[in-house]
Amino acid sequence: MATCFRALPINYSIPSSTFNSQSLKRRNLRINCSSIDARNSAKIPMPPINPKDPFLSKLAAVAANSPEKLLERPVSSNTLPYLDLFDSSQLMATPAQVERSVSYNEHRPRKPPPDLPSLLLHGRIVYIGMPLVPAVTELVVAELMYLQWMDPKQPIYMYINSTGTTRDDGETVGMETEGFAIYDSMMQLKNEIHTVAVGAAIGQACLLLAAGTKGKRFMMPHAKAMIQQPKVPSSGLMPASDVLIRAKEAITNRDTLIELLAKHTENSVETVANVMKRPFYMDSRRAKDFGVIDKILWRGQEKIMADVVPPEEWDRMAGIKIADPF
Template identity: 55%
Template sequence: MKLLALLMLLPTAASFTINHLNHHLNSGLAPVRVGSPTRTKRLSRVPKLNAGGGAAAGVEQYDGVRIGPPPDLPSLLLHNRIVYIGMPLVPAVTELIIAELLYLNYESSDKPIYMYINSSGTLSQDGRPVGFETEAFAIADCIRYIKPPVHTIALGQAQGAAAMLLGMGKKGFRYALPNAVITLTQPKGQARGQASDIAIRAKEVMANKKVTCDLIAKATGKSIEEVEKDCQRVKYFDGEEAKDYGLVDKVLHSTKDLPVEPSFLS
């Protein structure tokens, strides 16, 4: 009988323990270990860095260690009018870049947009086509459509269609970091099916090549014939060579070299 009575009391004791712990958590107190004399410590609140730039809901710290979520870096960059292209130009990337450009256009029509480019264009790292040149054309048209000036900065790599976007930035505000590699190359395409389908696809690839070379020629001030010749084979530039070619206007060695710094750097 005594054993039975003891078993009947166990759920009540467990419920008391759970409720006791919940009380500590809900009141902002650190959990305590049941049955030990651990000293209770109150969680501190510190200002939270969020994309809006203001101090809102706090990030929790315990014994000086940050335990809140990490900052929302994409939103933080967007808030400071920075657009980062760090992947090949596939539809999902194009959709995001255009959405960011349109948003920043309607947020302010005169503040510059900083577009950092580290992309292999429409090709994968091993040279396989993974996107269509029309993705780059859509971004290029959007750059020309919106009112804010777009300052382009190449870091890492800007290959093919990405190099074309680099040159599409506002004249005088196109940059490359010292070790950036800029590459001119002609579009590639894959075609399957019957001969007529392959011929149609080949015609489209040649049309895309003409548009790409035309945009690069306008960006660099060179003739379209010269650009087409340079795109016949892969042509590599470092920052200074890209400057001489007309794809960029300056090689940056520090953010201090930017004519206008993003607000969180100044």
């Protein structure tokens, strides 16, 4: 691209002998470029320059005094554009001034926050808020190992709101080994694991709730816990022999689940097996009595709730008899 420069008026005295058509073309081109540049500069308004801006002021001074420094720049340069014009180039603010803190407790953080699981992990919180499918198991086990590697002495807080290996409608979405994988990882850790049920802890999730450190198992007042037998996944068009193999595996997982629940709830195997024949729901008080948790996370209402008479006692005092207990 050709650049037209505005030149001062010069009196030409060219001999007629050297005056030819080529020199005439060059002179006409210079005159035309000058007139076009003059018309463009008259029509296009220039944006105002902040006189207090040191970079723009320096750049304008260099362009006015020695424009060849801007036009004849080297092709390969290791510096940023036009910063080499300064004797000692300085940024307007250092990164430490722009980002004063990396904490996310400020009202206006200096940088976008990471994803929510990373923030919870920074607080040593592992949140299980989905059924135990392989992707959830992979993330939970990785977080547990990472927190132990970061500090093997600080406790880990596991918040549980999961329906286990089934959905809320009872459909199987994962194998029982997903819950056993998280359980085995919890047993191998050196850290204390504080478990908290914040919504539902059903099936394998109830086992994880009861597998926390003794005395550090908590439950929200309106959370629910439930233990049930493992279910056989959909057999589809499998042969009868394969269906039998799957049924035997489900029975094995049931026996393992009963033994682990009996160990952590301090109940007998027969007691756990009897209540597991049908889905056994527990509110926070019943879960505490059964041994799944150690404490209900009331907010200053421990004494009030301790003085409340249970529903069975209300019925007995009112003379109500249950004809056919369910």
